[in-house]
Amino acid sequence: MSAHKNIYIGMLGCGVVGSQVAALLEKNNAELSTRAGAKLILKKIAVRDIKAAREGINQSLFTTDAQSVIDDSEIDIIIEVMGGIDPARELILAAIKNGKSVITANKALLALHGADLFTAADNKGVDLYYEAAVAGAIPIIRPMRESLVGDQITRVMGIVNGTTNYILTKMDEEGRAFADVLKEAQSLGYAEADPTADVEGIDAASKAAIIAGLAFHSRVSVDDVYREGISSITADDVAVAKTMNHVIKLLAIAELTSDDRISVRVHPTLIPRSHPLAAVRNAFNAVFVEAKSAGQLMFYGPGAGGAPTASAILGDVVAVARHRVSDSVGPRESDYADRAIAPIGDTKTQFLIRLNVADKPGVLAAIAQVFAKEGVSIQTVRQSGRGNDAELIVVSHGATEEALSSTVSALSKMDIVTKVESVLRVLGSQS
Structure with a gap:
């Protein structure tokens, strides 16, 4: 372990996940610090209610002034587990501006404002890590970003x-x-x-x-x-x-x-x-x-929960701390491809359409004609009688969502169709 470097950590939020992060960081500090290459010190935690009971966490760490955590010049890493869009976005951007690396579990914020956050982190030369934002303890972000x-x-x-x-x-x-x-x-x-x-x-x-x-x-x-x-x-x-x-x-x-x-x-x-x-x-x-x-x-x-999500966050803490010790940063945002988003209407998959129809001769042929007219090929059809009506279950071959929508619209207007009960996608060989 480096003898010349301490890594100070500030945290925004201390709910179910944050409490576990703080507790595990304290309990396993020696091991985590050895892995990081520097002593990991949790210095401040910003919360809404400083009087709320949080067992096992030093009460002196808590403050209701989130900005004071962001502005603390000694703090190297900010862990954001407060959730929501605002003020989390402003606080993270301010932390990055102050040269702090950020670890977040905030999937809603990343999905909406990720571009701004990644750009800010890249421009400032700090890390923005987010393993816990998708699927809790499951390591998926790092394998996709690095291993693959x-x-x-x-x-x-x-x-x-x-x-x-x-x-x-x-x-x-x-x-x-x-x-x-x-x-x-x-x-x-x-x-x-x-x-x-x-x-x-x-x-x-x-x-x-x-x-x-x-x-x-x-x-x-x-x-x-x-x-x-x-x-x-x-x-x-x-x-x-x-x-x-x-x-x-x-x-x-x-x-x-x-x-x-x-x-x-x-x-x-x-x-x-x-x-x-x-x-x-x-x-x-x-x-x-x-x-x-x-x-x-x-x-x-496990995709959620305090301890599993804290595990992912602490993995990011060790990785980011290593970078701070060596004056480096991890992989940057990779958006070089700049691919377009395909409209849902162009997406091709298989479908199951379940409908109630009149139980009389010629119904199946009429239904099949609608599918053919809309360019949707039928893979299987199953019919079962229900008194005067019948249930028809049709599974298509691969077709676009636009073709499906037209097919369902045409079916719903037919006199022989009582009701289109449900439309579901099917994961198959042509999807």
């Missing part, structure tokens, strides 16, 4: 939200309705009182933007991400998936199109049970990477 930098990533798919994965797992394994499992998830602490950010895919979309930008060396904002949540998924949808030996997961997908654009989206997807992502249960996360030379890789583990 000599390869060409073609697609990244992730289950990156534990709340939705827990809900969909229980719906699949126990046959329960969405609303019922959501209440259970809230009672267990897996879902917030207001679960909108999770169940509507907002959280996953932020992570998808970060992953896409990193994988394809281009700047991607959360505004570029097409998003659908899981609140409309029914027990019938899950049951149909089961009959096909598939499971429904909320996937964040970022991939290169055939014309070298980026398709980035979040939506429920039917996955074959033979696929590794299908086995990711409950609140766990996984990220599946496809690269030209490395092939298929999967990173799996």
